[in-house]
Amino acid sequence: MSSKRHKILARSLDIAIACLIAGLSIFFLRGYLTRSEGIRTGDTFSVQGISSLAGKRSVLLFLQSSCPHCIRNASFYSELLTATRQSSDTQLVAIFPKGDDGTDEYLANNGLNSVTHLRDDFGSYHVKGTPTIALVNDHGVVQRVWTGALSKKQQAEFKESIGIPTGNWYVTEHDLDDFKSSGRPVIVLDVRERNGFIEGHYSDAINIPLDELDVRGPNELPPGTTIFTYGTAPVDGEQALEKLAKVGFGAVYILDYKSPPKSTS
Numbered sequence: 001m002s003s004k005r006h007k008i009l010a011r012s013l014d015i016a017i018a019c020l021i022a023g024l025s026i027f028f029l030r031g032y033l034t035r036s037e038g039i040r041t042g043d044t045f046s047v048q049g050i051s052s053l054a055g056k057r058s059v060l061l062f063l064q065s066s067c068p069h070c071i072r073n074a075s076f077y078s079e080l081l082t083a084t085r086q087s088s089d090t091q092l093v094a095i096f097p098k099g100d101d102g103t104d105e106y107l108a109n110n111g112l113n114s115v116t117h118l119r120d121d122f123g124s125y126h127v128k129g130t131p132t133i134a135l136v137n138d139h140g141v142v143q144r145v146w147t148g149a150l151s152k153k154q155q156a157e158f159k160e161s162i163g164i165p166t167g168n169w170y171v172t173e174h175d176l177d178d179f180k181s182s183g184r185p186v187i188v189l190d191v192r193e194r195n196g197f198i199e200g201h202y203s204d205a206i207n208i209p210l211d212e213l214d215v216r217g218p219n220e221l222p223p224g225t226t227i228f229t230y231g232t233a234p235v236d237g238e239q240a241l242e243k244l245a246k247v248g249f250g251a252v253y254i255l256d257y258k259s260p261p262k263s264t265s
Contacts, residue, residue, distance in 0.1 A: 065102030069149035
């Protein structure tokens, strides 16, 4: 009887140990998997070699000189640099991976020479890709994280989140109706391909496909006119805005419609 009881106890102990090992394995595995997700809100860290971080809110840009998205958003980073220079409580720091030999050239080509920057191991920040932007409070705690290239709308939202005044590029269909009702001259510009325009478009809209806008825009759009533009997706409107801004059109807005236009009158 005693032998049988010992066997039962031994078996119970083996099961308990096995459960404990399994539980610990799951715990550590979950921690590992969570870390594979990259930098996240609530993380705490300090940037080695930047003593001035203490006591200030920081915008940390994790960039790579050869990253296409980092190049695409470079003008946005330059805007942030200008804005944070005028701020007493927010600073901008660009961090590149160790061994990035193109760092200095990237900064010089994009007007970022004066930004505080360094090369460091991205692994210590749990950064998995570039560009990544982390907003860190004065205690070194990550408050928000943005990854990938930011659209114009996301850039505006980011600047507003750190108190930087920003223009509003996006307007609604209601805004368009109000503008038309005021009697002010306005052009509704559809930058989709011809087939999409034929299927349905806003009343009075004109069609100049996005890939033809560089040439046709300056020749066919009256200078000084307010333009409301839209495409298949918001990014089309953003690209149209950028193209038109380069050739001198200042009053350009992106029509943020809820559903594809149907009117063909």
